[in-house]
Amino acid sequence: MNATVIITLLFALLIRWLVALHPYSGYQRPPMYGDYEAQRHWQEITINLPISEWYRNSTENDLLYWGLDYPPLTAYHSYLLGRMWVILKQELFDSILISFAKQINSKWIDLGESRGYESYDHKLFMRSTGSSQLPFAICFFSIIIVLIADLIFLSALIYYWIYLQKNSNNCVYLLRSLFIPSLILIDHGHFQIHRFRYNCVTLGLFFWALNFLKREHDILASIMFCLALNYKQISLYYSLPLFLFLLKKCIEKKSFAMKILKFIALALAVIISFSIIWLPFLTDLDSVLQVIKRIFPINRGIYEDKVANFWFCVSIFFKIKIFLDSNQLAIMSVLCTLLASLPGCYLLLRQSTFNQFKFALINVSLAFFLFSFQVHEKTILFVNTPMILLIDTHPFMFVALIDQRSINTALFHFTDYLCNFQSKFDLKICNSTQWKFTKMFFLSIISIGALSIASLFPSPFERFPHLYPVLNSLLSFLHFIAFYLTINILQYYDFKENRCNRSMTKIREHRHEKLK
Known part of the structure; x- marks a missing residue:
């Protein structure tokens, strides 16, 4: 990896953190408080309730109040984050950093008591800004988790443009790919760091599946897509083309035996991946159906908002x-x-x-x-991402239409920058x-x-x-x-x-x- 790529990557990360300085959606807006509260609530539920109750409606888990509605990998992620806060608090109390441990308030994830909880310390912890009010080790650990989520997506783009595509302008195409306004403004402006780059993780896993397909590693591609699908069900947007592309690869094998073996290998990769991810819910059919009902909520209506x-x-x-x-x-x-x-x-x-x-x-x-x-307006990100693949042949401008007044400033400044940069390149070609x-x-x-x-x-x-x-x-x-x-x-x-x-x-x- 040359110096240009490293500088580009660091600049992309810097832009994401700068956009995250803007207010997040739902701040001080009861009774639901927005997506920040959703992420905090999922940690509350997964930490305090047994796994069999995560997707079930009960007195302790009101599904009408930000109930879990994403596949198991998202739930496991929320559990790990919540568990991290608990472990850090205990470790700090056992050490000399008791004053810092008190800032990790138990109200952050207390079952029932933490609903709608907002505080400066909690926002610092979720954003991991490196404030002197929190120990460097905690901030560093939190930042590493956030960066890993971002780097899943960014590393996939780097691998595609730098190592798979042989083009004299590959660094330019990489730069354009890293600065998609909709992804940055939605993930880091609207949802911000408290969402821990959910879209970046899912889209990154999907893009790694594309990279493996490009390298003819079809089994690895299938596994990566299964991970993306079990992180966010919206990855189903890509399921038909991916299935047909792999099916045609099976059909194009010379002998009938090779066709069957190829198909069985891909099927086993999918079945094993799903079985491992869904293992805690495979105790009975009712548990599986309950998760599916939450993931595909027909009762919500055919569309979400405007x-x-x-x-x-x-x-x-x-x-x-x-x-x-x-x-x-x-x-x-x-x-x-x-x-x-x-x-x-x-x-x-x-x-x-x-x-x-x-x-x-x-x-x-x-x-x-x-x-x-049941389409959400922000799922347009899942259309934007495959558009990246056409930047070198059919340049497009990724301009976001976001009706969030709290990030209008970021929208105009960022779009202005992007128009200036991309128009100069587009008009030349x-x-x-x-x-x-x-x-x-x-x-x-x-x-x-x-x-x-x-x-x-x-x-x-x-x-x-x-x-x-x-x-x-x-x-x-x-x-x-x-x-x-x-x-x-x-x-x-x-x-x-x-x-x-x-x-x-x-x-x-x-x-x-x-x-x-």
């Missing part, structure tokens, strides 16, 4: 929840998602190149975001055929900027207090639809070009044989 997907935008004009129940909407969403995923999956099956795989990942993940059930798209792109940026500025002021209509968030969602939805169509067209052209190249190669080989 998300920029098909179902919310339709509901603005036609209240679908009045005419259809949750089960009917769930079936409709599955059918619509599969239908929207069909073009990308079909082309991938016909031509299983890594380039087609990259396009399919974006198309299918965007189809899931637009049409699947845009040819005449791309210029029309470039003009459309800048028109898009202007519309986003105008709406972002307008949203800083109150709605001019008392009847529509949420006017700007709704307009934000509608504008974003139109962008996503246009983007979905564009990527499908690009995938088709790539498919067509590869087919023509193969045909020309066969013709040349045939002529060469005739000349012999």
Whole structure:
């Protein structure tokens, strides 16, 4: 790893920590207090209750108050963090640092008593800012945990661009990949360090799966994807392209025996990975079903808040929840998602190149975001991440639309920096055929900027207090639809070009044989 890469990595980490200085979501906003409280509450539950009760509703575990709704790896992570605070407190009381130990308040994770707990010391501990009020060892240990979570994602990007892609501009592509506004602003501005980079961990594991696929290590890729899926179920966005890509690899084996052996090896890797992760919940079927119900909450409704997907935008004009129940909407969403995923999956099956795989990942993940059930607005990160794979061939601008007034300053400063940097690079490589798209792109940026500025002021209509968030969602939805169509067209052209190249190669080989 050269000096340029190391400096780039350190700068990326610095930007993430600077963005984290902004206020987090839910601060001093009862009764739910936001995502900071969710993370603290999960530590409270996993530390104080037996594992069989983590996903069950009870008097001590009110699932309506930030109940665990992520797969087991997230729960184990929360348990380890909570256990770390307990161990550190005990160790400090056993040493001469009793005054520091008192700052690790038992109220942080006391069952029931810690609900909505907020304090300066707790925020310092969660953020690990290295304040002199906390022992250096504690801050260092906490920072290491946070950095490991970040480095899972950042190391995957470094490995892909520096070691797998042979390109003279690989450092530039790496830099662009490290500064995706949506990931930085959502993970480090909205959720911040208290979320311990949940998205970074999941997306990092997924990107390592891509790296292993690129190296033809399919079993390791399957294991990494299982870890990502068991950390956040939103990784299902990538499941169809990954399954079809690996299935085609099995089919393309020369002998029938090799096809079966390849398929069995991949299946065993998945089964063993899931079995190990889910082992504590495999005591009976009811425990497994309870976890699944929490991970896929049909009773919550088809969309979350004002998300920029098909179902919310339709509901603005036609209240679908009045005419259809949750089960009917769930079936409709599955059918619509599969239908929207069909073009990308079909082309991938016909031509299983890594380039087609990259396009399919974006198309299918965007189809899931637009049409699947219970979509959260921040799951657009899972569409942004595979877009990184196209930076070298189809440069895109990653601009976040975030309706969080507490981080508007970070949004504008960071987007301004990114526009200045990326536009200089993009305009150099845009040819005449791309210029029309470039003009459309800048028109898009202007519309986003105008709406972002307008949203800083109150709605001019008392009847529509949420006017700007709704307009934000509608504008974003139109962008996503246009983007979905564009990527499908690009995938088709790539498919067509590869087919023509193969045909020309066969013709040349045939002529060469005739000349012999």
